[in-house]
Amino acid sequence: MSSYQVLARKWRPHDFETIVGQDHVVTALTRALTEKRLHHAYLFTGTRGVGKTTISRIFAKALNCRGADGNGDITAKPCGVCDACRAIDAGRFVDYIEMDAASNRSVEDMTALLERAMYAPTVGRFKVYMIDEVHMLSSTAFNAMLKTLEEPPEYVKFILATTDPQKVPITVLSRCLQFNLRNMTPAGIVGHLEHILSTESIPAEKEGLRLIAQGARGSMRDALSLLDQAIAFSGGNVTGASVRSMLGMTGGDTLAGILEALVQGDAPAMLARADEMQGESLSFAQALRDLAGMLHRIALLQRVPGAVSPDEPTYAAEAALAKAMSPEEVQLYYQIALHGRNDLGLAPDEYAGFTMTLLRMLAFKPSGLKVRHVPPRDGGAAAAPSLPAAWAAPAASALETAPAISRAPTSLAMAPMPPAQSVPPWGELPAG
Incomplete structure (x- = not known):
């Protein structure tokens, strides 16, 4: 059985200091934890793979961390070694509940969750509910959670995450502190990948990493998945040519x-x-x-x-x-x-x-350059038909002798319009 762990999981941040590219969210959350000015509901928005679930787990650790000596309090720097921190990292902390709204979107699912929220935490300081892709909830499920979301028990925190905040009702938005996680910049992705590859002792060309960052389109998780694929594809040496070939990109x-x-x-x-x-x-x-x-x-x-x-x-x-x-x-x-x-x-x-x-x-080329005709695709000797004479570009001498008012900045000759013919009034027949 292989013990290999994919890079996206191996290098997932476990504290606020290692989060890349979301300084505005990290600063707000760390100051709130330090000053203990904690809201009861948070909404994280942003595209896939920018850290919504990761930040929610770190925030849950910060709320429930007991410290290495077991006497710690709420902190912006979770220790990572206490029972709560290790259990949340392993996904088995009983008071941290992650729910996928895409598969649990009915009012019955929401009612069952809210009924459990009324009970005090089992082992932690707070009971944290993380609802991913919250925009997938039905309208009745949203209505069912409104009252609890506005005034939950003091030991309950809600963290909502979505890739489409436009579909979240305004009544829910008004009850949450909203943080918009930004797309990662290509330079930020390249820098983080260089750090990972240096630690993993894997050689790579910067051109290859730049192409991976371009293909990730702002998602660090996608970049790490592409990097895993590139390492396997290139045999452990990530080059620009190998990444371009892997992604089917044109040079x-x-x-x-x-x-x-x-x-x-x-x-x-x-x-x-x-x-x-x-x-x-x-x-x-x-x-x-x-x-x-x-x-x-x-x-x-x-x-x-x-x-x-x-x-x-x-x-x-x-x-x-x-x-x-x-x-x-x-x-x-x-x-x-x-x-x-x-x-x-x-x-x-x-x-x-x-x-x-x-x-x-x-x-639609706006210049006056002549375009050579394309030869037949089958290699035959037949020549492409030439343009009609009426469509040909005017000779330079004709343009020089034309009146100034008739000169036009175009390479196509305009044929003169025929004289207008008089039309008899309605109801009258033409003479003759």
Whole structure:
């Protein structure tokens, strides 16, 4: 039987000092514990994996800690060695009750919980009820808990946690102290992962950790789960290439190559890059997300150059593209990438959706560059049909000789409108 413990559980914080990225919540709770200004109900909100359950367990330990000598009181620094602290860490403390509202959402479940809350704690100083995903409770269950939530016994504390506070009734919100846990920043995630890997003596490249932080999207638990996967996938050496392959992420060189071909109006080169991605079984949905991210950084380089770190692996290519593309182009391509990703599920397949997004960027390209026609996919000799003469770009000499008022900043010639014909009044027939 394996004794391996996943990183997300092994490195779960057991005191307020080791919590990362939630200083505003930690400061408020530690001061309240130090001054013993304790509310009876708390609401923790935030996305998955940011520490709602972890903080509730640490708070329960702080309320029930007896100290190493057994004579301790409420403290902001639980000892971690007394019976209460060890039992809460192990999930077997009888006076700390965690309830999942997703599977216990009925009024009967809530009534049974409230009836038990009327009894004094069995071994602890406080009886702490932690209700996770509280927004899943039914409306009748919320109504049943209102009175007890407002005036519980002095030995009862309620901790509610939710990822969707908009669904919690205002009558419940008004009875709780609300703390919004923030998403972890990529830099904060990378720093914490570096600390863990240094302690675990596992080599890693910063580029790989940066990709893991990007994939975690603000969740430290997700980052640790991805790190576990990356360690197994890479054989104990977390590199940028291995993480990129594991997540199906497109390399920065490929994305930069697509944008460089777009600037040159080179459709075959763009499709060649897409074919390479298909051959490597990369995710086109992730590619469009990464492409939008690259366009965002290019826009920042054009307007606020200092906002993009020169340490980024794709900084040189993005800086060159920022000079080659106009701000209007960047904004247009960014919107097309976003819409292309949203429409990917409606496309015949992901390859078609991705390549149509690239061709749409070419079709709406605001510059006057000529676009080379795409050769047949089957390698035949048939040439793509040329554009009708009426759609062709006007010659430079024609633009020079045109009157000043008729010159338009566009590469497409506008055909003159036919003269308007008079329409007879209603009820009259035309003559002849």
